[in-house]
Amino acid sequence: MPKEPTSGQGAQPAQGAAPQNPQGAGAPPESGASASRQPRGHVVGERKKRFLVAPRQPMVQMGPLGVLPMAFQPLSLSTVEQALRAAPDIEVVGLVGDRRAASPLAEGMGGGHAEGVLVARMTDQKAQELHLQGQGRLLVERDQHLQLFEPALRQPNLVASLTPAAGPAMSLAVLVLDGSGAPVPEAEVSLFGSLLPASGVTGQDGTATITMYGENPHTVRGLYVKPKSDFWSFYQRDPDLSATEPNVVTLRPLSAWRGLSGFPAQNTIGWGQRAMRMDKLPPEFRGRGVRIAVIDSGVATSHTNLRQIGAGFDIIDKDTDPGAWNQDQLGHGSHCSGVIGGADPTFGIRGFAPEAEIHVCKLFPGGQVSQLIEALEYCIEHQIDVANLSLGGTEPSEALEQQILRAKRFGVACIAAAGNSGDAVQYPASSPHVLAVAAIGKAGEFPPDSYHSQTMNGDVDADGFFTARFSCYGPRVDVCAPGVAIVSSVPPNNFAAWDGTSMAAPHVTGLAALVLAHHPAFQGPGRAPNADRVERLFQVIRMSARRVTLGEQTRIGYGLPDALVALGWSVMAADRRGQQPLQGMAGMGLGALGGIGGTGLMGEAAFGQPVGLGAAQGGIPGIPGLPFGIGTVRGGW
Template identity: 60%
Template sequence: MPGQPGAPDGGGQEAPPPPDGEAARGMRARADEAPGRRVGERKKQFLVAPQQAPGLAAIGPFGMPSPALQPPSLQAVEKALNDHPDIDVVRTVGTAGMGPLGIGAAAGGGTLVARMTDDKARALQQQTQGQLVIERDQHLLLHEVMPRQPAMVNSLAVRASATLAFRMVVLGKDGTPLPDAEVALFGGLLPAGGMTDARGEVTVTLYGDSPHMVSGVYVKPRADYWSFYQRDPDLGTDEANVIGLRPLSDWPQLPDFPKRSAIGWGQRAMRLDQLPPNFRGQGVKIAVIDSGADNRHPDLKRIQNGVDIIGKNPDSWNQDVLGHGSHCSGVIGGADPTFGIHGFAPEAEIHVCKLFPGGQVSQLIEALDYCIEQQIDVVNLSLGGVSPSPALEQRIVRAKQAGIACIAATGNSGGPVQYPAASPNVLAVAAIGKFDEFPRDSYHVETLSTDVDASGYFTAKFSCFGPEVDVCAPGVAIVSSVPPANFAAWDGTSMAAPHVTGLAALMLAHHPALQAQGGMRSAQRVDALFDLIRRSGRRVTQSGALRTGAGMPDAPTAFGLGLPGQQAMQAPLGSMAGAMAANAMFDPAINAAYLGMGAPRAPAFMAPLGFGYGGTRVGW
């Protein structure tokens, strides 16, 4: 057969035999003599920290309990690493005087950041017998929904093939060209896409021999317009293909937006508009650990505190090149009463911890140290990693002990809940949508699942699920602020988590039970807050707790407003008796679902307007 010694190679000649061991060594020797840099394994960044004693950390290395043996001090570990010729100590995070920008970090153990090879890290782990946490300093991801995931390795190697050039023109209101709009074509042999120029034009070249190979066209505007998606589009190669986008202000729920302020559909769904008008989050500190927040935006002008964890520049935390942190901050604290979207807690004190682009676990640890130092009450984490981090978990536990409530997005891979949302010490938020809250030709349609209830609520296809999910919140077609003074409708559990963060801030500021004992910061207060949020959950969609947890938090229910047993929210919540007393004011069916005992399902959704299932196009 081809490729074997003596066998034809398809061209009438015999294929050469593979090199034996001596020949292979000779080939490597010749390569070593060639000029240039040899490709080999590089040193990677690792986190090294003394393992905390049992009871202080939720998990130890590789999920094992911490050993009873007293771990070495951080100073001893640093000296040993510095003495090793193959290990480079980069910096220390989490010890006094070593916090971000030189601010003294929280009391407690620190973490070393060091560079070494994988083999050296494994050897070090074995030598220390579990006394040290040694893990890769993982790069974190912002939980943003992507229209497609790039293939890891494509087996195609296209050398010669027919190509199709599609001239795409994207126009806005009154035929205005829209620059910087992302255009992607699905189908063909390889992915294809591009960005529109100042004329709103882009030429997208696709490998293939027929326009019928294109299975979809997606357009994502930079801001102020709804996205566009057309399955099986009718495209031509001999003339321009024109796509007109709808302004956000054309949507009936956003008349004359943003000149006329509006309450987002997520805030309405959680009934923020039914709380007393003086519930505005006064006196509560919120941290948004994200890509920064542009406080030039009219909705974000009240934000005056921040730190750039990556650049270590005290003046760059408000430079948000991604827009993600600005979007999350707008949902939480949008504050202009006459412009844009109303945030949940417009008078809360928001601190911005800039971690993206480029954030790693070590920098997230620094950001949590900043939160401990600044006595932050609630942290929004619309980010995630690849796998659990024992070093990060220790810092999350320390933050909780300092009274900080961490609220995290579950992730957008459509698989198991990602970390840190998977931590038992945070509140994990999944995403839901509502099918009548976005245009029917927008990409938001692609987030629809078959799990839709009678009110149109559905679990978003992208939302991660599992037993770690605590609650769900609106995370599809969420309109919020983006730099410099614009708005965009985005999808993601990143957008769901800020809804719950904003509600948590209001509860810490105004809920009598959480104001007891002067609002003392403690892990017990965090548990009481999370318990109240879960118990306010309202059943949405027809899925179970693995996808929606205790349901969508309801703001009036969380405060006991207008409900029988309203006085129950005055009960102390640090005990089982207090939790049972607070539980008395909620619907038994919802409580049964929260406690895992099951609850009656909502009536089957009858597919109004020709809604299709099973991957078919929505029949609108």
């Protein structure tokens, strides 16, 4: 904003600032007394956002048919960085991804020369100009925000998105108690009416007062209570409510359900682990020697089941407090970690691989694609075997796809939640280089008056398995796993029953750790970390799966993985004390797996070959130093 004139002279705009002109573009700006009436403050305009900028690699352009080959000589990262720093309206924030010099290991893995991704701030318009100037040789994409996959409330039908301009307000008091009559604080209470829903949180007295406009007690179509921990949720369709006295809801403790009798004082195995027959494996199968990364909201090592976790990195606060990975404000990462590797003292829930080495990459709240790229670089540097990704974004990312592929070449197997939008599989689960996991539930594993009952589809099979309504689906789903009413660890030392593909993915991550640690095919030379090992691991998990639910295959993929089959054990052998693997099962399908995995890798290598070189001469006005030309880009289709 220009300063106010100190004398009778008219105000002069500062250099580079837009003149104040309320009369339109064709009218001269006001001066003198008229200018003094202009409001003071910040002029709203477009702010600069974070973008990812990098030389485009010849083999990772995403098209309608998948990965398309591209024909050009790649730019060097240093050339791009110099050009960006020379532009006055672009701010280079930093570099993520591969920052190391090429090494014999990198060359052997197909890593090539070190090429990272630049993070820069600019406007949308400038990013579009940069993209056009790149002539297809420069990756320019928004550094989109990521989200954790927790299912949104499924509102009753016919809820309208209309806000009344005026009208009477209705206030309802909801009192939430436990079985002994004590108040339950910090419980989220939501009411769904004919217009917009309204929510509140109970105080120390267990009461939440919720105000709704244009409603009365007879138009409320749903009441939902979500406790912070230790209790089952509550849902009542078409509740009978009072506007004159508190509406009392009594929650059941988790231990009141038959599958969790004595919990948490008595150590328990969750229904998901039992459904995948982890409980039938030999007790010594505990994942020792495998490294797992949980890329999430951190992990509360204050929890008894999670105290064995001792390594991690806070990517969000890396410059101020990188060691804050052991603080989990959201509880999401702690819940996932408990499913994967919760320790098994005489308290709580045992995870799949309690002796695996778990690393925590804290990415939430506020994680973006650039920070996920950093998390995967952490996985490469620390030789992580399996990475759990219970997260996703709204759009695919070419920069992230490039990093996922790089991690795969270094032997990092990424297992991703399919998403909770009830639509097509979200990214990065939709990537062909990760294992995508959808969610299923099982009738009888939660109280019928809990909100978990609202996740049921009408495809319940004879064993009670059903596909979860919120779960994403489509041909990119590889397998399904338990993701409804999953009880696991939450801060500080409590437990909660949550739903989501976020809860399904850790079941498969835990199983993958057991396969890598104990399957004979992944010992000795088969343990070498490379893309072939990742493909073989994925195929072992797929081939172990059995069909569950009456839903379409696009909702379950190959089905529910079976720990016994994946590790080559029979039910009869597992039920005996002297367990022995069945002959031939230990190497289950691996003769064929080599061919399947090899096909993918061969196709990958074929696409990596350049099919021609376009012209690369001439400068682009406005971005000095970038040697872009008009040359054509030829594909191989």
